[in-house]
Amino acid sequence: MDFGDAGAAPVILADRLDRLLISWHENRVVLSIVLGLSVLAVIVLRRHAYKIAQRGSPTLEKAEWLSQNDDVRLQIAKDKRIETAPRNTPSLTSGQARKPLITVAAPRVVTGRKPSxxxxxxxxxxxxxxxxxxxxxxxxxxxxxxxxxxxxxxxxxxxxxxxxxxxxxxxxxxxxxxxxxxxxxxxxxxxxxxxxxxxxxxxxxxxxxxxxxxxxxxxxxxxxxxxxxxxxxxxxxxxxxxxxxxxxxxxxxxxxxxxxxxxxxxxxxxxxxxxxxxxxxxxxxxxxxxxxxxxxxxxxxxxxxxxxxxxxxxxxxxxxxxxxxxxxxxxEDEPEEVDEEVEFPDSGRNKRRKLANTTDLEDVGGKANSYAAPMAIDFTTYSSPPSAPTPLKAMVPKESPTHAALIKQGYTIVGTHSGVKICRWTKSALRGRGSCYKNSFYGIASHLCMETTPSLSCSNKCVFCWRHGTNPVSTTWRWQIDDPKLIFEGAKEGHYRKIKMMRGVPGVRAERFEEAMRIRHCALSLVGEPIFYPRINEFVGLLHGEKISSFLVCNAQHPQQLRDLRRVTQLYVSIDASNKDSLRKIDRPLHRDFWERFNSCLDLLREKRFEQRTVFRLTLVKGFNIEDEVEGYAHLVAKGLPCFVEIKGVTYCGTSSSAGAGLTMQNVPFYEEVVAFVEALEKALAKRGLEYGIAAEHAHSCCVLIASKRFFINAKWHTLIDYDKFFNLLESARDFTPEDYCKETPEWALWGNGGFDPRDERVDRKGRPKEKKTTSDNGGQNQNGTRVGEEKFMP
Missing domain, CATH: 3.40.50.360 (Flavodoxin domain)
Structure with missing residues (x-):
């Protein structure tokens, strides 16, 4: 190798750079002008192309005339418009009427400004x-x-x-x-x-x-x-x-x-x-x-x-x-109020919201823990609140048509926003004709249960709700707040009054009537959203203070209230759909961010599953949330990992309200359809490696229970609740888990046995006893070889 040639290379390169620099200095004016004109030409061409795109394709705006019988289809694909004519388009005749081809504008950019x-x-x-x-x-x-x-x-x-x-x-x-x-x-x-x-x-x-x-x-x-x-x-x-x-x-x-x-x-x-x-x-x-x-x-x-x-x-x-x-x-012609805008981070995205007037918590009602004047909090609403505070009103005033409608439906209105009512299962249990599914699954006799709610308002308008147009709906609490003690005493008084009205009903058993005068359980469901009540924790504390169990049902739209909720005996979340679109159609939530709220509540249930018993409640509505949604439900179960999953066919109340909501008897599934759905869901959970099994059923009310195998203890299901032990653990003030207060599920309630309590007697609609089916020793089947309870039961 010639090292002399290698040393000459840098000299040659430097000489070429010197010549290039001299050439630039001699011609820089001309080159600058050419470069500027080139950039300007590119900008003009791009603006011209953009204007053409905004006006629509020139070929579409020309006078192209087609027959009125022609089927013209325009498709917009990616960045250009494609005109597609149907096959076998008939030729135009001289006598046919003609019309201009419809033009499709480019996608509109949403700017937030008023239209021109x-x-x-x-x-x-x-x-x-x-x-x-x-x-x-x-x-x-x-x-x-x-x-x-x-x-x-x-x-x-x-x-x-x-x-x-x-x-x-x-x-x-x-x-x-x-x-x-x-x-x-x-x-x-x-x-x-x-x-x-x-x-x-x-x-x-x-x-x-x-x-x-x-x-x-x-x-x-x-x-x-x-x-x-x-x-x-x-x-x-x-x-x-x-x-x-x-x-x-x-x-x-x-x-x-x-x-x-x-x-x-x-x-x-x-x-x-x-x-x-x-x-x-x-x-x-x-x-x-x-x-x-x-x-x-x-x-x-x-x-x-x-x-x-x-x-x-x-x-x-x-x-x-x-x-x-x-x-x-x-x-209408006045300019909009311009408030200072501030950026708030929300789920990784910045949302612009108006900066509202702030109020110190100590100024609300005189002190922070005062409930005389609560602040309405709604993360759906972006408008500024009124400058002057509005007086709080009763949710259900006595003189209102809402009050009259609820009274007519059998409610006792407690205070200004609460209610109590006895259900048909309470009446049935008093006559020894059977309790609801909670007796089979959790050991709650219906005549010992009070059904009440501290909030008659809800943030959903579910298609299967019985109270459309009678109970208030809202995303915020904007009413006066009754004291929890007033609600508690009023609910008990209203419940006992309705029980006493059953004394003269034929068939009521004396021993059960006496038992019913001591409330043992409270179902916080009924109508409305119980967790909406701002002092729900105090109300639950009053229940536990008298050793009354608490079964609270929420609609998965209030994650903050769910996060703040203290321990209840059993916590339900209604899971009425497996995806966003179905949930919007079935629950018809008022919150615009309903899907985000829904998923936040599922995450919270996952966190609480070792502190208290958690339940997913699936209400099946044929034509809405049964077909092709098993996999979606299995995904939600994997997300929340509840202790139990209740699957129940929707109950049709047969009123104009149901029809107005789009619900008819055609939407009520037969029991065998519910069973098929449950078996498919169990397989979908197993496919995901989740340890769940079908534990119990109550065919009489079209309801089946899937349970986590945390409650499959010593090869037996333990879905019932030991209520005495629950209250002892609660009073001990030490940590405990749901497994610490469970009891073995009775044989008659297990999957395959129908779930009807043998201490009761089944009757038909006219009160006549039904024939009892004999159970063979082969997998809970009767003499005909079919599963017990596999009739066409309707809720």
């Missing part, structure tokens, strides 16, 4: 070019039935209009208590097969109450939708229009300022903002004591004329988004 008025005007002009089909949607809320009756009258009148004007479709009626508000009041109606040629028109019939009803939730929803930074401030601008009719009582509230139709006026205000002021007709106001029917008739007449005009022109009026008349709400 010029853009809205262009859309309005585009709609006026040809007649449109109008779909009226009637929304109402009713406690006493008056508004429901009026909504049917409105629908009947509009049906006559639709017969005369085919462009106006038959109206649809929706009860606000049963619909999912997100399906109608965020971005317009969510329909299975949306028709681009239909314009929706909202008619809202709103009564006004001085109590908490679903209307409070509805108004909060409209408020949150408008103030949610992730949603356009006018997301309902696609509607053809809206109008509101209010129902009130001038005898109690003479003017709008004092409350007459105040909730209807407030709904109108929010709808004006959400639709971009598409008020089609002024707010109608009717007085139930005088001019209600006449006012409604006049209002319907005006609305009918507007619908006819919209069906012809596709718009509410020339050059205006609304009716063209002066605004009825003076503050």
């Amino acid at each position: 008025k010029s853009r809205g005007g262009q859309l309005a002009l585009q709609r006026r070019r040809e007649p449109s089909r109008i779909q009226p949607l009637i929304f109402f809320s009713s406690l006493t039935g008056t508004t429901e009756r009026l909504s049917k009258n409105v629908a009947a009148d509009l049906e006559e209009v639709s017969i005369a004007q085919p462009a106006i479709l038959r109206p649809q009626i929706h009860d606000i208590s049963y619909i999912d508000l997100d399906d109608y009041f965020i971005s317009g109606p969510k329909t299975p097969a949306p028709d681009a040629g239909i314009l929706y028109f909202y008619l809202l019939l709103i009564p006004s109450y001085d109590i908490d009803t679903i209307l409070n939730t509805f108004l909060s929803h409209l408020d949150e939708t408008h103030n949610d930074f992730r949603i356009d401030t006018a997301p309902l601008s696609m509607l053809a229009g809206y109008t509101v009719f209010g129902i009130g009582d001038k005898e109690g509230w003479p003017t709008e300022e004092t409350g007459f139709c105040s909730q209807a006026v407030e709904v109108d205000k929010w709808m004006a903002k959400l639709t971009g002021r598409k008020r089609a007709y002024p707010v109608g106001l009717g007085d139930v004591k005088s001019n209600l029917d006449r006012s409604l008739k006049d209002w319907i007449g005006g609305v009918s004329n507007i619908l006819k005009e919209v069906s012809k022109t596709g718009a509410l009026g020339e050059g205006v988004p609304g009716s063209g008349e002066p605004l009825e709400s003076d503050d």
Whole structure:
């Protein structure tokens, strides 16, 4: 190798760099100009391409004409639009009518700013070019039935209009208590097969109450939708229009300022903002004591004329988004309040929330532990609270229709927000005709059990709930808070009063009647959400103080309250669906972050499983949460690892409330369907390596128990509770686990034996004794070879 050549290489490289530097200095002006022009050209070309993308493909905006019978399908794939024509498209003939090809705009970027008025005007002009089909949607809320009756009258009148004007479709009626508000009041109606040629028109019939009803939730929803930074401030601008009719009582509230139709006026205000002021007709106001029917008739007449005009022109009026008349709400043009914004970390994402006025805990009610004026906490709501504190009201006032409806259903209202009721199983047990599933699974005779709730309010609107429209719903506690002792004593008094009413019922056993006068167990379920009550721990302490066991059921929507809950005898969480979409359809939660709350509660149950008995309660509703959801449920069990999993077929109460919620007898599974689901779930758990087994059943109420093998002790199931031992351990103030107070499950309650207590007598619906099946020694089968209890039991 020539080391001399290697040493010359650096010299040659340095010489070339010197020449390059000299050349740059001589031509730097020209090169800089060329480089700048190149960058400018790239920017101009990119902006031009972006504008083309925003306007839509030029080829789609040209005058391409196709037959009205053609099936034109447009698909948007990734970054470009693809026009796909159907196969075997017939050729055009000279006599066929033609229409322009529909254009699809590029995906809209949600900016949180109000829609441009010029853009809205262009859309309005585009709609006026040809007649449109109008779909009226009637929304109402009713406690006493008056508004429901009026909504049917409105629908009947509009049906006559639709017969005369085919462009106006038959109206649809929706009860606000049963619909999912997100399906109608965020971005317009969510329909299975949306028709681009239909314009929706909202008619809202709103009564006004001085109590908490679903209307409070509805108004909060409209408020949150408008103030949610992730949603356009006018997301309902696609509607053809809206109008509101209010129902009130001038005898109690003479003017709008004092409350007459105040909730209807407030709904109108929010709808004006959400639709971009598409008020089609002024707010109608009717007085139930005088001019209600006449006012409604006049209002319907005006609305009918507007619908006819919209069906012809596709718009509410020339050059205006609304009716063209002066605004009825003076503050619609006022600028929004601008509060200082602050970033809050939430589950790894930053969510913008308005900085609300803070209140020191010591200022609430005079001291931190005072419950006279609680703060409403709702992480769903982003709007600022009112500056002046509002006086706290009763959740269920005595003079309210809610109170009257619950009393009619057999409740005893305790205080202002609690209730107690005896169930049919209590009556059955008093007559020796059988107890509910809790007797088979946990050793609770129904005649010794009190069913109560310290909160008649709930944050869900489940499809299988019996109390739709009668119990309040809310995401926050905004009522006065009764003392736990008042609720405890009132619940016992109400329960004993109802037990005493059973003295004259034929068939009641004297010994069981005497036993029933000493409450041993308390089921905190009934209606509403018990854990919602801010002083729930104190109430549970009063139960334990009198050696009354506590079975608390929650809906997995209040993780903070669940975290703060002290030890109960058994803690239930309702698991009504295995995925987010099914849970939204079945439980219809009010919280927008319901799925995150749900999963947080499952995590908390996993943490508590060695401190207290935890239970997943699965309510099976055919057509909602049975088909193809076994694997999803198994995943949730793996997440929460409960001590027990109860699987029960839904109970149909046979009322109009159930039908309004979309529930019929067709949704009630037969017992063999429940059994098939349970066996499939057991296999899915075993496939995941989870140690669970089918432990017990109560075929009479369509219920089966899957238990963790922590309770399979010495080759026998121990699902029952030793209540005396539980209270001894509780008083000892030492740590203990659920295994420390369990008892062996009786033979008759085990899986395969039906679960009916042999000390009771089964009867048919007319009270006649049923034939008892004999059990063979072969796997709990009867003489016919079928499993005991494998009949078509209905709950």
